[in-house]
Amino acid sequence: MGDPVVSVVGIGADGWAGLPEPSRTALCEAQVLLGGRRQLDLLPTGDVRGVRRAWPSPLVPALPAILDDVAEQRVAVLASGDPMFFGIGATLARITGPERLRVLVHPSSVALARARLGWGAEQVRVLSVVGRPLDRVRRVLAPGARLLVLSAGAGSPAAIAELLVAAGWGGSAMTVLERLGADDERSVTGTARGWRGDADPLNVVAVECVPDPGTRPPGETPGLPDDAYAHDGQLTKREVRAVTLAHLAPRAGELLWDVGAGSGSIGIEWMRAHPDCRAVAVESHPERSARIPANAAALGVPDLRVVTGRAPDALAGLAPPDVVFVGGGLTRPGVLDACLAALRPGGRLVANAVTVQSEAVLAAAHATHGGDLVRVQVARAEPVGGFDGWRPSMPVTIWSWTRTEGEQG
Template identity: 60%
Template sequence: MNAAISVVGIGADGWDGLPEASRRTLGAAEVLIGGPRQLDLLPAADCPGTRVAWPRPLLPAVPGLLAAHEGRRVAVLASGDPMFYGIGRTLTALAGPGRLRVQPHPSSVSYACARLGWPLDATETVSLVARPLDTLTAALHDGRRLLLLGEDADTPARVAALLRERGWGATRIRVLEQLGGPAERILDGTADARPYEDGDVDPLHVIALDCVRDSGALRLGTTPGLPDEAYEHDGQLTKRYVRAATLAALAPAPGELLWDVGGGSGSIGIEWMRAHRACRAIAVERSADRAARISRNAAALGVPGLKVVTGPAPAALAGLDTPDAVFIGGGLTAPGLLDACWDALPAGGRLVANTVTLESEALLADRYRRHGGELVRLAVAAAVPVGGFTGWRQAMPVTQWSVTKGSTNA
């Protein structure tokens, strides 16, 4: 039977801050694996095991290191709680939870909330470690408190620059360094004051934000139907109210994957991903210019992980991961497109298609007869000046077919 792997959390207070059980585990280990900073916290007299520093890049090296020390008593060091954005997740995936013995330490987030007086359960955490900085944007809401896990000493200055660029310059930024250790320090400033640009920041830190939206900055909520002005587009944009109805029909859930076929400006895929941080989306767009625009919109709206595939559908759909839902916003009359999307869906998968043309509407009506679901027409009118008065201007009506594969008649 494979030997267990101990995963021991350690804080900035080092050996002195470890409980006796963690000390015994590290003292008995034949092999100690961790970052150089973590390994240096262990006294040689108490921890005589062979020390192995993680190579860079770390993740590809993990399987080989574990295999090289198979059968020996291995202890892996982790910062704080190994299961909170830590190495514990990687080891669980590789070795299985049954082989791990995790001994956590208070996380940096727990320390930060204790110092700030913030309730842990009401404070959102965003990790910027090995993630695009734009990830932060989706979490910015007026009055919201956020904790950010920084990647290096430059992260606070980069965060401040992003906040200024996106209309959050009045946001208070506190940097909490070396939490729990003898060198603990808290720095304080606002994004507009251009703090932390001198680089005098410890790499081991947590960033606390008290979010304040600048006057005149566009307000973005958490529900589908962001303002049309939030998007860069060339006219190919599912408009706000139709977009909200479309996302309601698609019904995103955590972890699900959407195909946004005929991506246009990417609005459906973007708002699918904004519904939950675990939601994933692939936008398929034949125009290279529009595909680039989708990527820019995704970054600006906080979901840089949206994958963009450039090419005509259905050919461009080949080889993509199986979707949980498909939205078709353009190209419905392309030969084989509807069939390819339908065939790609597993049982229980959802398909939603929108059109404004009679030719595509006829296709949707036919599929509605064959597979059931719902066929609706969405009409939106906006008040506009008519001379000295006000009247209604009707937008082109949108026909929408939505269906769940495997439902009645599907």
């Protein structure tokens, strides 16, 4: 692998005193030290003589130029705790390649928090709200779940408590662990509903989830209740949605285009399938488009991107999808063709039709490209006089297709 160009050194709240000898040596030998101002201030001036450069904000766009500027020097980068756990180490590995890094780990704040709480690693869900929407916490709320949330600062515990109360989890136990590993380490325990005040900026929030009476957390599988969404009737209904998601087959890291998104339910449940699933919801109706972010936030996937516009024009410039769902606009010229053309080899497309005209489009596509056609109809029991009878919904035709190598859209 050759000699590393950059040493990435994890450091805790205990600073220089908590560093092992290899980490101290790397810092003492460095000609340039990069890191946050707080981390740089933890280093003694007598032993560590390299030039200190604090990170700019925003950091990631500036990193390539900074690394080029110091390429001929011995460089050490300071990171909080474990550099490869929500840290700068993983970002540097993507930019420089891991072979150019020497990573010297330190216990992460999460590892220290688990040690203080007696929580096994396999029992805990870890989230970060550093530069990320707080509503992500909603996705992992479940009775008895144990969460560790990496805070963005002093106000994070109060903001997390407010979210828990609003979501119906106000009785959840909260422990805020401050300055883990330092001599003045402290922890404060209470409930979300009773939480008051700020904390030290260096904190981790532990949550033991307890639902309030009447709180009904959503399930983990596709097909959430229809009333989980705000909508005007333009909603892929629960049973059809579950079947549609089965055909879409979400996989970690894949990007979905949800074209004709309506309330956003398909894109939302796609993103709920795995934390790394991504989606873009394309909706031409302004009022419906405005509802989608609220639905996404309420169901814990606030990173869903919403594009207000009419396909196919609204698709121009979007990142190429791994999977496309067409829930509306099938009869509009160019929509299906644009979606098919956007798919890479191995990409998947699923389209739903409820009208005779849109069904005809899918029948023609099936005749041209192959794939699978499925018709789904659901009947619900409703009162008929003093008895109950079955009232059928409109049938939905589902076409699913996977592009093979060399096949054209």
